[in-house]
Amino acid sequence: MARILAIDFGSKRTGIAVTDELQIIASGLTTVLTADLLTFLEKYFSQEKVEMxxxxxxxxxxxxxxxxxxxxxxxxxxxxxxxxxxxLKRVDERFTSKMAVQTMIDSGLKKKKRQNKALVDEISATIILQSYLYNKR
Structure with a gap:
């Protein structure tokens, strides 16, 4: 099997999450500048098998x-x-940013770390991916 990659597209930054090869676990991968997104994806796709x-x-x-x-x-x-x-598939992303911040609070991250918008974007992408995996089952 190949991975599934999720994108939380933003005007400045884009959060990216990916599954394991068995498509069971969603994990945050990184946040990239949106201007560099296609270049990042090209490199990632050359290194990893991504089916969707x-x-x-x-x-x-x-x-x-x-x-x-x-x-x-x-x-x-x-x-x-x-x-x-x-x-390519689209996934409703309403409330993912709020859910990401709440996840950060629930996991005990200090306020300074919760203000890291790149981390919020990465967690949002993970939530998008996790909701897709959950609904797929």
């Missing part, structure tokens, strides 16, 4: 697309051109 990429889909409470969806669509178009063989 999940991209968070931000929605408003009334189920309409978030303002950031325009930037995400631009990324998705570039991604599909560069990696046509990779399967």
């Amino acid at each position: 990429v999940l991209v968070g889909e931000p929605k408003q409470m009334d189920n309409t697309a978030s303002e950031s969806e325009i930037s995400i669509q631009e990324f998705l178009n570039k991604f599909s051109e560069k990696f046509p063989e990779k399967e």
Whole structure:
């Protein structure tokens, strides 16, 4: 089996999470500058077998697309051109940032560490991936 990779796309930073090869456990991988995202993915895909990429889909409470969806669509178009063989799926990412901060609080991280937005993005990507794995079962 190959890994599943999840992306919490942001205008400045993008959180990335990945499964193990058996697609059982979701783990935070890193946070990269969004401008460097395609380059990072190209390198990662050359080193690891990834069968699917999940991209968070931000929605408003009334189920309409978030303002950031325009930037995400631009990324998705570039991604599909560069990696046509990779399967892409969208996953609802409402509340993942709030859940990430709550996870940090629950795990006992000090306030200074909880202010690390890169860590929040990475945890958000992990939550996106974990919810996909849970719903897949």
